[in-house]
Amino acid sequence: GQNIDQPTEMTATEGAIVQINCTYQTSGFNGLFWYQQHAGEAPTFLSYNVLDGLEEKGRFSSFLSRSKGYSYLLLKELQMKDSASYLCAAMDSNYQLIWGAGTKLIIKP
Amino acid sequence: GAVVSQHPSRVICKSGTSVKIECRSLDFQATTMFWYRQFPKQSLMLMATSNEGSKATYEQGVEKDKFLINHASLTLSTLTVTSAHPEDSSFYICSAFQGDTEAFFGQGTRLTVV
Numbered sequence: 001g002q003n004i005d006q007p008t009e010m011t012a013t014e015g016a017i018v019q020i021n022c023t024y025q026t027s028g029f030n031g032l033f034w035y036q037q038h039a040g041e042a043p044t045f046l047s048y049n050v051l052d053g054l055e056e057k058g059r060f061s062s063f064l065s066r067s068k069g070y071s072y073l074l075l076k077e078l079q080m081k082d083s084a085s086y087l088c089a090a091m092d093s094n095y096q097l098i099w100g101a102g103t104k105l106i107i108k109p
Numbered sequence: 110g111a112v113v114s115q116h117p118s119r120v121i122c123k124s125g126t127s128v129k130i131e132c133r134s135l136d137f138q139a140t141t142m143f144w145y146r147q148f149p150k151q152s153l154m155l156m157a158t159s160n161e162g163s164k165a166t167y168e169q170g171v172e173k174d175k176f177l178i179n180h181a182s183l184t185l186s187t188l189t190v191t192s193a194h195p196e197d198s199s200f201y202i203c204s205a206f207q208g209d210t211e212a213f214f215g216q217g218t219r220l221t222v223v
Binding site: 033035040041042043044045048087095096097099100101102 | 115141143151152153154155158200202206211212213214215216217219
C-alpha cells in the first residue's frame with residue numbers, strides 16, 4: 001500500500017533550526033512536496049524534490065533520498081510565524097498526491 | 110506566482126440545499142484540478158480529480174451524485190454539494206498543477222450545514 005509517515009508534533013525555539021522528517025512508500029514516484037498549513041487556511045506550497053539532494057530556498061531547505069524513500073524539511077532561523085502544520089506529500093505514478101497527516105510545529109520564544 | 114482562486118471562502122447553508130464552490134486558475138491553464146476535503150485535525154483527503162472536458166474521477170467512497178464536479182474550461186472547475194447534510198460540513202480545497210511540478214491551492218471553502 002501507499003503510505004507517508006511524519007511526526008505528529010515537534011517543538012522548537014525561536015531562532016533555532018528544526019528538521020521535519022518524512023518517509024514514503026508509493027506506487028511509482030514523481031516527486032515529493034512539502035506544504036505549510038496554518039490553522040483554518042489552505043496549504044501553501046513550499047518545495048518540490050524529484051532528484052536526490054538538497055534544495056535550498058531562503059530559510060527553508062528540502063532534502064530527498066529516493067533510494068531510502070526519505071525526505072526532510074529544514075527550517076532555519078525559526079520565527080514565531082513558522083508555527084504551523086507541515087504536510088509531506090508524495091506523487092505516485094498516476095500523478096496523485098499521497099498526503100502525510102502533517103507535523104504540527106510549535107515555536108516557543 | 111501562479112494563483113488559484115476559490116470562492117466562496119465561507120458558506121452556511123440549510124440542510125437539504127445545494128452549494129456550489131468555484132475554483133479558478135487565474136494566470137495559467139489547468140487541464141487537471143483536484144478537490145480535497147479536510148476534517149479538523151486531519152490531513153487532506155482527495156475527493157476527485159477534475160479533468161477539463163471530461164468526467165471527473167472520484168476516489169473510492171466519494172459519492173459522485175452528491176459531489177458534482179464540472180470542469181467546463183481550462184481555468185474553472187466547480188464542486189456542487191447536493192442535498193447537503195450536517196455531516197458534509199468540512200473544509201473543501203481545490204488545487205491545480207502548473208506543469209508537473211508545482212501545485213497551487215485555492216484558499217479553501219469552509220462549509221457549514223445547519
